[in-house]
Amino acid sequence: MQDVIEIPARLIRNHSEKASDWLDGLPMDVERYVGEWDLTIDGDVLSGEASLIVPVVRRDGTPAMLKLQSVNDESESEALALRTWNHDDVVEVLEDDPATSTLLLERLQPKTLDDLPDDIEATQILAEILTHLMVVPAPPGVRRLADIAGQMLADAPAIIPLLVDPAERALSRRLADRMAEVLPEPGDRLLHWDLHYYNVMAADRQPWLVIDPKPLAGDPGFELMPAVWNRWQDLVATGDVRQAIRNRFDLMLDVTGIERDRALAWTAGRILQNVLWFTEDGDTRIEDELKTVADALLA
Template structure:
């Protein structure tokens, strides 16, 4: 039987990524092709996130794995390279990769046990430990934070679309911080999206990172996903931020600047989507860090 496209995944692509609808229509055929190419047997119902379809499978040697299928784009194109570079250290193992389609065969982790199941106060130590081991020198071929930050700053005029003057001032302060931080772009391999649902339990080690959107840059650009993963009071936010900066031995002003750059990035995306207000969590993070 062909692998069906989940309704929720189809709805996401129709609304947020219509340019990839041809890929989505071909997804059942792609799944069948990759199952045959790697001699895989389906071993349970498929799951999906925002973008990818993940199918639990068994390899010919009876090793459990997952087949991950997603359209190739700028954000995920470096995922196989990053996973190969990490070689299973703090991240899921890449078992095989089909370059033309971007399909990946990955080590199977325990999807029923994400880090988000733990209290955030406990999970932050896991995030800090994983980041400390993921932040190795980046290999060639990974998109750079310099290019990303430079492109963000060219879109600074979009901040005038924010209708609330206080929010607009806050967003401009984030742009100013980004402009100041760009002189220290860094060269570490960043995960970019290490929030609590992108960490799963594993039989070979307690926790492993999944689903990187790799960037070569400053480690502080990796803090935001674990800060805005759930609503935080300013006190809890600062505790989480301080834990990360201390564990990763980051200069606090630099860490603040690159975290504000992530607020700028998120705000620009919202403005492109037609929003005219600053997201409350982003506003809280920016205001708290700037007021310290």
């Protein structure tokens, strides 16, 4: 079995430093779950940014995907979230092992919303899906947006000064202040956290199904940033990136009915979250794309 499984280079690049033991154990883990769940490997392994995906077939002939990932705050509630949302909106969990966050998932078609040529159509579909997800209360045990946002505000005073540009430091403080305004009412809906075009795939039983949540309990306004920021090349192609960002944001609001001021405040939080992450990793300037989104929506 170990000779069959070749770990994709992207997964090695992303995890060789922080999760080398997990990487080293993947071939044996695949062998374990193929045996325990009575599976047959059915193609070349695939990789997300943080998971190994193995096409398999179940004993009854049903095609499926075996997903192996390291256990962390993002992965440990994935199966719970997928089983909490309506079955018609998300990929089905066929088997799972909570101890390792390993999942056996329904096999979907190799097509995502990113493959649709028209980004406006893709955004419309994404927004319609969000309207279904955002009404579901978060189950007990899911991470809370209140805790994550509170920690961001606690960390910001030490991290923001690492930015070399005074204007970028001032922007980051404004982002923190804007998010702080809505933190007292953080919400209780089941959030995906990473709802963008690659994480919605075509299926046989429904046109589109959601995959790969990083579950949170919180305000749906926190969900909009990935839809705004992804498919950046389509925004650039319009010739007016800032207006295209506003148009995409407005479309999401029009379809979902999310209240604008709260959406803007939580989007400020999402931008700040990325600024803090990148700065902690050694960046001393804010990415141009993040600054453009901030300027388009929050100036």
